[in-house]
Amino acid sequence: MSERLGLSIRHHTGFTYDGLAKASYNEARMTPRSLSTQSVQTSKILVRPVIPVSTHVDYFGTVVTVFDIQENHPQLEVEATSQVESWAATLESPLGWSELRSERLTDRFSEFLLPTHRTTLVGTVEKEIEDWQNVADVHQCVEAASEYVRNEIAYVPGATTVSATAQEAWDRRKGVCQDITHVTIGLLRAMGIPARYVSGYLYPASEPTVGDVVEGQSHAWVEYFSGSWTGIDPTNGVRETERHIIVGHGRDYDDVAPLKGIYQGPASTQLGVVVEIRRTH
Template sequence: MRFRVFHRTRYVYRAPVRDSYNELRLRPATDDKSRLEFFLLNLNPPVRLRHFRDNFFNYVHYFDLPEPHSELSIEAQSTINTTSPYEGGAPTGVPFAALKAEMDDMLAPFLKDSEYVELSPEVWRLGIDIRDERDDVFETATAVMHHIYQHWTYMPNVTSASTHMSEVMAGKKGVCQDFAHVMIGICRSLRIPTRYVSGYLYNGPQSHLRGAQASHAWCEVHVPGRGWFGLDPTNDTFADERHIKIATGRDYHDAAPITGHFDGPPGATMALQVDLEVRRTEG
């Protein structure tokens, strides 16, 4: 599928602020399943952009804005072609014993606690119950996805970007970011390397997908000998060509689209407006 994506975030401050520093993870990822044709970032006030690759190979733009300003607008436009990682079928048939044989330093960060994920005894017990007698890595991860979809309630505005998975475990309510964190925790407790994915989700004319009206989140599990495969617990579906990957990491902390800070007087709180359009195109 070929998509055009427009993403604008606008901050309006009640009093002028200065010394704003921001990191942007808004450039779609490029791999054998995603081909980026066009990408453009526009900022207002105008500012010089720099970029680097972070520890998880995400493409990160960053900038400093030292001058006083009352508004900040960040616009990202992109055109991307995607294909489904599942065109050859699901990566089933790999037993749990293969996980230990393929473990290396690159996978180790995706097996531990992280900023928003905790491998508590409660999470481990739930993972054991869901796994039951399964010995297939991907089938087990898929069972975790089904369980979250069936037992958690999709409910906007009950959590925030800083909500820890332990709160979501207790309340069984949240949005895509929360469900991704819960699934990551359960899968890691079973020693399946699992990472967080931020991106966009295309909701076609005949679809009724949750989380398609804003930045979306899902997770990817590593299947030995097969690679990384995405699962979307919010919609109980494989992450296919409708899912446009932007960044990956241990959790939201590593893959947030925009992070930063600024200096300002007391009361310089901000109003936030996010506009997003994901449109399928020909070509």
């Protein structure tokens, strides 16, 4: 694979209603941003029914598209398209444990050290945490924790719901990338390592062909602070690569849900998610 990867991404999602929704307010977090490992050439979000949208960057640095539909509508569709060039990050030498736990850094990253409802784990892996904390290199410690979670939790689509917590996935010992990410974040924070949730896309082809359209994935993985933010994908057992396209960061899934909102009307059903990715160069 080339050092730089050009990708064209299409992400389609939405809801259908058992009747007519009378009004809805929605936020979409489906737009990649230019960062140290990726450059966004173009991006666009289309909403049906067609209505004006506004865009801002939230507290955690994620692009948010906001739209308010006041007309009656039986269905809501959102499609995001983007052209991105990405490359793998360089793994930098980590801070030592004493500096990582200094008052300056614990205060700076308190939001990514405190457990949330989604990432809390109760009385499960204390012995493993003690062993990992004896590893001098923070990168190696994170790799050990990530591998442990990957071995303990089977990847089983449909085993959990989008509202599942780390504790629920841990108790069941199965889940999807969202669950594996939440559990890993919970363990890292318990060790005093700042960790945040990453939402984005994964280009699955290890040997991609230019021009081929493949079924991509909405994906989740972890970034931890070791002197700089460093990505690791516990679901796939790899570090963040050029095949990982970042959309958003947050404390957990609730901060980066691709599409969420409120509406007035009958029950709704998600249309499903389609992610298509084509390599451009």
